Amino acid sequence: THQWRGIIEEYRDRLPVTDATPVVTLREGGTPLVPAQVLSERTGCEVHLKVEGANPTGSFKDRGMTMAITRAKEEGAQAVICASTGNTSASAAAYAVRAGMVCAVLVPQGKIALGKMGQALVYGSKILQVDGNFDDCLNLARSLSENYPVALVNSVNPYRIEGQKTASFEIVDALGDAPDIHVLPVGNAGNITAYWKGYKEYSADGMSSRTPRMWGFQASGSAPIVRGEVVKDPSTIATAIRIGNPASWTQAIAARDESGGFIDEVTDREILRAYRLLASQEGVFVEPASAASVAGLLKAAEQGKVDPGQKIVCTVTGNGLKDPDWAVAGAPQPVTVPVDAAAAAERLGLA
Ligand code: F0G
Helix, strand or coil, X not given: CCCCCCHHHHCHHHCCCCCCCXXXXXXXXXXXXXXXXXXXXXXXXXXXXXXXXXXXXXXXXXXXXXXXXXXHHHCXXXXXXXXXXXXXXXXXXXXXXXXXXXXXXEEECCCCCHHHHHHHHHCCCEEEEECCCHXXXXXXXXXXXXXXXXXXXXXXXXXHHHHHCHHHHHHHHHHCCCCCEEEEECCCCHXXXXXXXXXXXXXXCCCCCCCCEEEEEEEHHXXXXXXXXXXXXXXXXXXXXXXXXXXXXXXXXXXXHHHCCEEEEECHHHHHHHHHXXXXXXXXXXXXXXXXXXXXXXXXHHCCCCCCCCEEEEEECEEHHHCCHHHHCCCCCCCCCCCCHHHHHHHCCCC
């Protein structure tokens, strides 16, 4: 058959599985790499979007979760736990269903998008809202996994990184080589760690001639790596990356420095501007945190940091339907018309 088989089957020889491993999959990965015409014109570069919102639960987390849940299953775990700003929990909940496991989820109270809460609920996870932020949730999840029979599936779990690195493989496979620059939003910093690992492995094996410079962007109110210190009370409208003490901080700095890249911040205003541009000019509807990569590219271009003629990939990490509030907010209310073609035509400016 021609159906994409999921990242474990497609990249089996590059992942920690054996023939005996019970693969738990929703056929994640194989996501579109979409040429971005307006962004290319604005930067004078060849810009592509890696649209990770096309994964089974609507975010890149599925790449890591197929691996983490598969290995948890192989090791006999009956329950998994994660802390989440919403996407990890949606993904863990779905893959736990496929594996026949119990899934426990810890989210910061009042700070996850409605679509993500709906996913955790409908997949039947055991969800607790914690009176604290994501960093508090992660500490709690770690402590529970150390003291109770439940496996931690946050990106501190190395199998998560293994699964997520396959996005780099797909990009090199599609472009024929690594891009010059890869741009990502950064929250807990697992994904930039994973992409860098993937690019390094592929180039070491001669699958690409080079590795890209890694550019990461945090939200200004939640930019501990940029500031060089933990942010105690992180804030941003991009709730997915509202994180003050990233678990993979050291690895993100290594990715930045080894690749000759940088990690900078973008304001909520810049994020929302990129969010609207992506939907209205490129036809790609992402959640706000995902737009941080594109906001960062535009900021860098305005600062003269983007030499023309380069190949650039921006990962857009999550589907816009996860957090529709921002699509509706600030947009004009649709007008109501009678069932009347002339009236409708007039309102549409056709008459
Ligand atoms: N974009 C989205 C849509 C996310 O959900 C996340 C992280 C990131 C970017 C940042 O990726 O953490 O690997 O640097 N979401 C986690 C979660 C924290 O719980 O869903 P990162």
